Amino acid sequence: MKLSDVKRGSELRTASIEDLKTLSDDVRDTILKTVSQNGGHLSSNLGMVELTLSLYHVFDFDKDQLLFDVGHQCYTHKLLSGRASSFATLRQEEGICGFPRTDESKYDLWNTGHSSNAISAALGLARARDLTGGEGRVIAVVGDGALTGGMCYEALNDLGSRKTQMIIILNDNGMSISSNVGALSNYLTYLRVSKGWQKLKSAFSHILFKVPIGGKKLHHLFQNFKDHVRNIFVNDKFFSSLGLRYLGPVDGHNIQYMTQLFRHLQDEKEPVIVHVMTKKGKGYPFAEQNPERYHGIGPFDLKTGERIEKARPRSFGASACAFLCEQAQKNPRIVVVNAAMTTGTGFDGFAKAYPKRHFDAGIAEEHAVTLAAGMAKGGLRPFVAIYDTFLQRAYDQIMEDVCFQDLPVVFLMDHAGYVGGDGASHHGMYGISYLRSIPGLTIVCPRNVDEMLSALSWCLKEGKAPVAIRYPQADIPGPAYTGSFSPGRWECLRKGQDACLLAVGSMVPNALKAAEQLQKNGIEISVLSASSVRPLDEMALKEAADRGMPFFTAEENERSGGFGSAVAEWCAVSGTGEVRGVFALPDAFLPHGSREKRLQECGLDGNAMAEFIRRKLRT
Ligand SMILES: Cc1ncc(C[n+]2csc(CCOP(=O)(O)OP(=O)(O)O)c2C)c(N)n1
Known part of the structure; x- marks a missing residue:
């Protein structure tokens, strides 16, 4: 069977195991070819092929509901649910998204991207089904990495006490992005090796194939099956003590075993967790050897x-x-906290150099932030490196445990701005807005790496309170930075008298381009790099306002609550100055695509800014 033979996912329900096996080769080749051309999440998807095919073989996704945690492992699902012909456009402008999107297919039930919420969402769907007299099973696919996130336990706690039908597929490949961390990960390893799951596999198949599917004796046999299963599978203590039936571990690349097991779960009325072992990168030797890469x-x-x-x-x-590694030699109080993104945030060097002073909390941003707060209270200097988008999850901890305590925690918010291929759930475009209202927090958006290093030095020398330093992944082009960062002080990069353009971080180069364009039309504007987003440089604002220069602001952040709003608030409160334009990303969940194109579309490139300012100054 080839992918081109599959018009609808439901056709897989009548396919033979042999057909599914040949189909798995075609699916794997398609994923490999597409990701090699477009980029994407390769390792997790190669590991999910047989598991997804088995789910499609047994369940009916016109009735049953399938949710993916994070969703980065959904490529086989996309290929089987009517998107094989458009799969070549994966992650490209106007192409299909790398994560489930409800506006792309009715089979994508949730807009996903942030980890550890699938069990809660699935339980909500299950309860809605129960209360509205609906049918169908609810299935959540959750990785062992996702299971380090606290929300999973909140959901399990709830599910185990007010039970309903729900199948949790624990896709255990021993990896988060890097090797998985934490005591629960150790427990999963224990389950895997405690009885030797190779032995279990043969015992499992022996029993399963004795149990026929369908027929009058099924119920009786099923009871037998459950008893046998209890004996063959590992005696789990953790999940069963929470009220879930635990089955596993099973080989996630053996379609025959998995489909047999899933069939026996079709009539289960209570929550079940199936522990499936998969191999990240399966079938592509480079990825099998180095799944993280x-x-x-x-x-x-x-x-x-x-x-x-x-x-x-x-x-x-x-x-x-590199800077913190150097400083850490002299300052034993420096520690770094990550949340499952040590490599992504660039901190693997610190983890290697100072293993006792590096803490990977797992996909547990809330815990990571409060952990850092405790460390700061105890006299350490914690630096918490988390992407702008994922730090959202720890909003309350930043507010209550760091800022309310006024502790010197430094947040290093990576991947700020429009991130491109990963799409809406991953754009770091809300950071200024969600942080700006928290009392006592200094917010810095450096205009290049050197300014960020200067801000870090300032934090170590002077910083006695919380600071968030927000930056994109790659350095920003523009004039060299030779200054010395100080909060509430902006750098003047160009002087003019007709208007004042205040640019934040990544918008500095485009602001300078706009100024050059305007000069050609005889308009001279000042360009200030407003790296200190909070506090504002009130002296600079007042001076420009006194000279009658209108303000324009530019930021790679959503408009609501952003830097432009801060300047407009200052004008309103101080009764001076006027904001004539706010260049910002719209208040929206922007699709994936090309950053350059999106910035143009949103009026954030140099030409668009110049044109807008020219028009505004004429009126
Ligand atoms: C809240 C949050 N923090 C961090 C991430 C980044 N992230 C994406 S996938 C992933 C690892 C997930 O591991 P697992 O659930 O085991 O899936 P696998 O990739 O191993 O299949 C991480 C940390 C995220 N998506 N959401």
């Missing part, structure tokens, strides 16, 4: 496994890491 990867050469890329600019994260 191919977790999320740009285009690469299929034959050599090497990335096809232009020279990469200096990374903010790696530069912050």
Whole structure:
């Protein structure tokens, strides 16, 4: 069976196991070919092929509901649910998204991207089904990495006490993005090795194949089956003590075992957790050997496994890491906290150099932030490196445990701005808005790596309170930074008298381009790099306002609650100055695509800014 033979996922329900096996080869090849060209989440998807095919073989997704945690492992599901012909456009402008999107297919039930929420969402769907007299099973696919996130336990706690039908597939590949961390991960390893799951596999198949599917004796046999299963599978203590039937571990690449097991779960009325063992990168030797490197990867050469890329600019994260490694030699109080993104945030060097002073909390941003707060209270200098988008999850902890306590925790918010291929759930475009209202928090958006390093030095020398330093992944082009960061002070990059353009971080180069364009029309504007987003440089604002210069602001952040709003608030409160334009991303969940194109579309490129300012100054 080939992918081109599958018009609807439901056709897989009558396919033979042999057909599913040949189909798995075609699916794997398609994923490999597409990701090598477009980039994407390779390792997790290669590991999910047989598991997804088995789910489609047994369940009916016109009735049953399938949710993916994070959703980065959904490629086989996309290929089987009517999107095989458009799969070549994966992650491209106007192409299909790398994560489930409800506006893309009715089979994508949830807009996903942030981890550890699938059990809660699935339980909500199950309860809605129960109360509205609906039918169908609810199935959540959750990775062992996702299971480090606290929300999973909140949901299990609830599910185990007010039970309903729900199947949780624990897709255990022993990895988060890097090796998984934490005591629960150790427990899963214990389950895997305690009885030797190779032995279990043969015992399991022996029993399963004795149990016929359908027929009058099914109920009786099913009871037998459950008893046997209890004996063959590992005696789990953790999940069963929470009120869930635990089955596993099973080989996640053996379609025959999995489909047999899933069939026996079709009539279960209570929650079940099926522990499925998969191999990240399965079938592509480079990814099997180094699953982390191919977790999320740009285009690469299929034959050599090497990335096809232009020279990469200096990374903010790696530069912050190198700086803190150096400082940590002199200052034993420096510690770094990550939340399952040590490599992504550039901090693997620190983890290697100072293993006792590096803490990977798992996909547990709330815990990571409060952990850092405790460390700061105890006299350490914690630096918490988390992407702008994932730090959202720890909003309350930033507010209550860091800022309310006024503790010197430094947040390093990587991947700020429009991130491109990963799409709406991953754009770091809300950071200024969600942080700006928290009392006592200094917010810094440096205009390049050197300014970020200067801000870090300032934090170590002077910083006695919480600071958030927000930056994109790669260095920002523009004039060299030779200053010395100080909060509430902006750098003047160009002087003019007709207007004042206040640019934040990544918007500085575009603001300078706009100023050059305007000069050609005889309009001279000042350009200030407003790296200190909070506090504002009130002296600079007052001076420009006194000279009658209108303000324009530019930021790679959503408009609501952003830097432009801060300047407009200042004008309103101080009774002076006027904001004539706010260049910002719209208040929306923007699709994936090209950053350059999206910035143009949103009026954030130099030409668009110049044109807007020209029109505004004429009126
Ligand atoms: C709240 C949150 N923090 C961090 C991430 C980044 N992230 C994406 S996938 C992933 C690892 C997930 O591991 P697992 O659930 O085991 O899935 P696998 O990739 O191993 O299949 C992480 C940390 C995220 N998506 N959401």
